[in-house]
Amino acid sequence: MEISKYILSFLAGGVLCLVAQILIDKTKLTPARILVSYVVAGVILSAIGFYEPFVEFVGAGASTPLTGFGHNIAKGVREAIDDSGITGILTGGLKAAAGGTTAALCFGYVAALFAKGKGKK
């Protein structure tokens, strides 16, 4: 993989975060709402077929931010429908998100065992 792909990935991820930062600074949206809208935006962008080529183009720059999580869920639903029909609508999303969710829970728990919260400076 050539170096330009790293740079592209970094820039794409950065632009997605920049949009979120502008939303925090310039609108009254709470961080939680921005977070959820990013996931939903990822689902929609994936549904209209935009996100998959975007991921192929910039790699982790598109799959790491929360829109990538939304894309992952949408992809999971599509695959589950292909495998098991209509019930895939209900099962695919969580199945596809299982890795990320379980990792967040487990790593969070392990981190909490060894680290102690500190005040912000």
Added chain:
Amino acid sequence: MKNQIIKTNASIICGASVVGHKEHDGPIGHLFDIYDENDRFKQKTWEKSENQMQKLAFENALRKARLQVCDIDALFAGDLLNQCIGSAYGLLDFDIPYFGLYGACSTIIEGIILASSLISGGVFKKCAAVTSSHFCSAEQQYRTPLEYGGQRSPTAQWTVTGSGAFIVGEETESKVRITAALPGIVIDKGVNDAANMGAAMAPAAIDTLIRFFEQSETSPEDYDAIFTGDLGYEGSIILKELMAVEGYDMSINYEDCGNIIFDRERQDVHSGGSGCGCSAVVLASYILPKIQSGEYKKVLMIGTGAMMSPSSLKQGLSIPAIAHLIMLEHAEVQNGNI
């Protein structure tokens, strides 16, 4: 309108302050009595740290006033945690009749008004008003636990980690007289942005100030200084502008405790300090000594509170706010102990 100003004959015998690391690092950090480098005060949870701050503040106030626990007739205390546990646990060790208050960040002024009124009426001889806020426990209470790492918006204020305790006594006990008080009225002008509490509280402060100026027939220049509790950068600008529209010039002698306690540029606190502790520790360690020394002869102190709850915010309700006012005057002491 009938005159709502309460004439009080009481005095603040002393004030004590306990703060965290960031407050100690601020422009008036050297004035505070006690501080802790990691904000924990040797406790395991942030809530317990806040309890400990109240305990330390009250003990320190007693020590400064050379009084014993048994000399205090009543405690008036409150904080920002659910059901005011900061005060209930923090003052648990003292066998003193206890009144729990909730006035959000105006709590300390609410406590001082109640204490001085009851002392003026002859019910009590000496009371204490205590309050606290802790940045880490307040984030957990109102927003998200620190571990979540949420981003702050530019108008957001920084909750002061601090606890202030005041011993209020009869008129002749100290050079800092509480000569008048004006309780606040709950005001809601429709601001529902919890990251801009200064804008929500400014109308309440303006309402109380104008009522006070009208009913006392005075104007801002009759006072050496006028302080609000925690309007912060945004809220204090709104206050100055709207007071100017009403014909009161607040540009000369007005400042907000939230602007005094932190260096806005250097300490990255966005719109300044807030929280129960903000007005309490600034009053205890910055304003009181100046009244005691006679540098200020006449001061208005306005405690401002944003009275929303996490549930009301989630349901989209706007923020009700309150502002309580006390007038403090320097007086030569007659037979006091300070």
